[in-house]
Amino acid sequence: MAKTVNAPRGMRDFLPQDKARREHALSVIRGVYRAHGFDEIEAPMLEDYSRLHAGLGGDNEKLSFSVLKRGLTADDFHAAADEGVERIADLGLRFDLTVPLTRFYATNRAQLPPVFRSIQIAPVWRAERPQKGRYRQFVQADIDIIGEPGLMAEIELLTASSQAFAELGLTDVTIRVNDRRVLFGLLAHCGFEAEVHDRALITIDKLDKIGASGVVEELEELDATAAARMGEVLEAVAPKIAGEGIALTREEIVAALPEGLGGEGVTNLVDLGEALEHAIPSNVTLRFDPTLVRGMGYYTGTIFEVAHPASGSSVGGGGRYDGMVGRFLGQDVPAVGFSIGFERVVDLIELPENDGPASIALVYDTDVPKAQLMSIKRELVAAGHRVRLEKRVKNMKAMLDRIAGEGFSEFANVRPDTLSASDLDVRSQGDR
Incomplete structure (x- = not known):
């Protein structure tokens, strides 16, 4: 019987036409990002195991591929059952491009400008359960700005990425925007104690999978009274998110939130909406979503996620992660990033006809x-x-x-x- 010759599960071969479409998309994305003043960098595909498992990658840390140390013995493998994988692994394949970027910046900071605008387009690896639109090896296309604490960083990221979607020929793109500070304000308003906020956000992030009733049921394990109040908030905001959604304006943002809930996060979103009102192409719509969480534990402020009607999953996203670079430098450095879901976007576009020499x-x-x-x-x-x-x-x-x-x-x-x-x-x- 002939042996199977398929690629490993969750990894793919690309035929010439598929590869041509991918290269076209990469060329468009690179061209737009470079035109907006970003510079491309490259980091190793391997990082230290401890860095990849520093608690900042959310559930993706559980999906990382580890690389075994050299010269291991049977005793080492037995000991790993009690002491953990770090006993036998010292390196791992990157599961995203943000963790390697922060290490890259910490290593090369002296040679970089005060405000560093980076492009990273490269494969990453996760031990996913393979399914349509979810692979074990896939390409991410990221831009990040490190060193800019103000809202201009978010504005630059969203204008550049919106133009990239337009140049790729995508219409009806929606960017949902929220702020982690608004989420924490909602949790406090409902009565959740600060020490359970992170656990509560993990549950709220499941809203599209388990529904409002499922979220409330899980939150009851943290605080039943607060969970009931959160249920009321979700019930009130659901019809506002549906349909055309909540515009990124002061009037609609304030109306979508419980009375009296404001603060720095709301101000940040209002200012962002005003700055972008005439700055993004008509193919992109900005909408406020107070239930948007983004799963990564390293986000600290503005967060965004991109939706397209032809895709059942998000086609991009990102946010501000001001505390992450400080893990390596010992001092906080402001940072914000945007990642295009390349594998999902490339399935939505067509390869244009060649208008050059035949x-x-x-x-x-x-x-x-x-x-x-x-x-x-x-x-x-x-x-x-x-x-x-x-x-x-x-x-x-x-x-x-x-x-x-x-x-x-x-x-x-x-x-x-x-x-x-x-x-x-x-x-x-x-x-x-």
């Missing part, structure tokens, strides 16, 4: 001298064409159909008397 297939006879054939090809490549050599076959229709599907819109026959590119009779696939 892709030409040279169909040659076996008696054409090789040097002559390569000379013609060299001329066409120098003129900017993409050129493929195809040996003439009996079933020309099948061959031309195949190369048309591979992006070669034109073809030309090369015979012994074809001496240069100017002698070619280049024909469109539609004219054959």
Whole structure:
């Protein structure tokens, strides 16, 4: 029986057309982000095990792939059952690009500008349960601003990312926005003690999976009275979030929250909405969502998540994580980031038709001298064409159909008397 030759579960091969669409999307994203003043960096795919498990990655830490130490013995593996994986692993594959970025910044800070705008586009790995839209190896496309404490950082991220969605041809994009300080204010308003706030947010983050009743039921384990009040808040805000949602304006934000709930988080959101009112393309809509949590434990202020009607999951998100870089430097450094869900976005776009020099297939006879054939090809490549050599076959229709599907819109026959590119009779696939 033949052995299976599939890629490992949760990982994929990409055929040429798939790869072309991915590279097109990456090129668009890179181009937009560079135009907005961001610089691309690269960090190792491996980080120290202790850094990847510092309690800042949320549930993703449980999904990280660990790398075993060298020279382990059977006793080491037995001891790991009691002492934990760190006994036998010292490195791990990155599960996101934010943790490596903070380490990168701490390492290279002296060589970076006071406000550092970075682009990272690279694969990450998580031991997910593979399913549609969820893989064990996938690409993230991140921009981050480190060193800017004010709202300008969020404004830059959202304007750049909105333009990237527009350049990719995506319409009806919605960016849901909240602030962690608003969430903590809601919890305090309902009566939850500060020491259970983080646990309460983990439960509220499940709202789209278990519904309001499920959230209230879990919150009752922390405080039954406070859980009932939170249930009232969720019931009141649900119809406001549905439909067109809550505009990022002072009037609608205040109306969506319990009376008297304000503070720095609300002010931050109002200022953000005012700054972005005319700064983002028409394909993107900003909406306030007081139930948006974002699962990562390192967020400290503004948070955002991107939705598209053709995707059942978010297609991007991010937020402010001011306390994270300080873990490595011993002093706080403000930071905020935005990540495009590349794998989900690339499934929503089409590869545009090539509007530059045509892709030409040279169909040659076996008696054409090789040097002559390569000379013609060299001329066409120098003129900017993409050129493929195809040996003439009996079933020309099948061959031309195949190369048309591979992006070669034109073809030309090369015979012994074809001496240069100017002698070619280049024909469109539609004219054959």
